[in-house]
Amino acid sequence: MEFYFLYMGVIIINAIIEVFPVLMKGIHITITVFILSVIFGYLFAFIAGLCRLSNNIIIRSTTSFYVEIFRGTSLIVQLFWLYYAIPMLFNIGIDNRLMAGVLAISLNYGAYMSEIVRGSILAVDKGQTEASIALNLTRFQRMRLVVFPQALRMMLPEFGNYLIQMLKATSLVSLIGMTDILYHGNILRSTNLSMAPTVYLLLLVFYFIMALPLIFLTRKGEEISKRGVANG
């Protein structure tokens, strides 16, 4: 009996030693896709969020259209559209996997987060705008110096949550053949089916360890947020 446990232990440790370096091969892809998606995701969120508050009805409705389309359809289908369908239809190339992957994730999460941007800006007390009109600030100065900094503090906690979600969403790029950690894990499992539990256990651990600093960041964001919106 004791021998059996020892035997199992050796097998598990052996497996981990075997799987770990394979998964590590994909980590730079996962991290690259994640970082680029975060940068563009926030960029799209701010652009779309501000556009939805524009006085111009064309800008406003175009942006709403984008937001509703990307929120209302599946991220995987969007990814396939960008990588397989659009290049074929228009004969122009997103033949670059990285570009397609990053665009799909950032456009999708940008659409969700634009609602946070819009909501936070609208949630800043009207009195703040009135006070800055009374000080004769321009429309742009009012947004930049008074409304936006306060709105940003309200956005932080939600932004943190989406940061973690974006990390997990990067695993989808393995479906268009990007060699991220999930891709390498799947290859290994298909060559050796008995590896499956070890591979997927390690994958969970990988994602969780990468998410830890993001969870910490989110907590920080919440703290800053609480401090920042005290009454004026």
Add this chain to the structure above:
Amino acid sequence: MAELVKEMKQSITPKRGAKPIVEYKDVYKSFGEVEVLKGLNLDIFPGEKVALIGPSGSGKTTIIRMLMTLEQPTSGEIIVDGTDLWHMKKNGKTIPANEKHLREVRGDIGMVFQHFNLFPHMTILENCMTAPIQVKKESKETARERSVEMLEKVGLGDKLDNYPSQLSGGQKQRVAMARALVMRPKIMLFDEVTSALDPELVGEVLEVIRDIAEEGEMAMVLVTHEMDFALEIADRVIFLDDGVIAEQGSASEVLEESDNERLQQFLYRFRS
């Protein structure tokens, strides 16, 4: 006594012959179905201290909010220093004012709000410095120096680096006044500035307003429920009722001698 006060008030009443700095001409304002102002005609003279009193919903606050460009009149004209605030001329035609025109005309107007509206993410010094730097293009040093001076004047020289959330209501309102004063307005608007304060904090705010009033250069329009204070500093008290000026005159005339029935009812409620 009343006679004496009246005489004194008249002697310091500003140059009525002078050109008014603000003119309301037949101004109407509706919010949806509700008509708040029904043909307001009012001149305010340079340096004059005007108190607006009246029951809630009588349009007092709307009057000064329209002057600060926070509400647009439904019809009529508001002339500030000779220029129509809400309209501009383009190719000989009169059209609604754009943001640029509003900014040019409202530059000499400052306002203090009932709920202070300080910027919570800035220290009180930054609250005061921002507009002089951004709007008047003052150097950081000049803006800082003048802001510190103004904050010292309102008795908050030791709180420069505090955030608004660390101050009491009365202190916040004094910061709000310093912030407005740093912009050197010719017209200051006070929108029920003591209404949101605890009773024991009202005094310190009125003290500052009294000081500003004594300097005398600015025109001041106060929407207030502090009748005794209005009597003390106002050159003219205006009683608004149902969207029109129901009674106006020197403080003693309006508060003590008028036989307007609505005004009597209103004052009675305040004094009981």
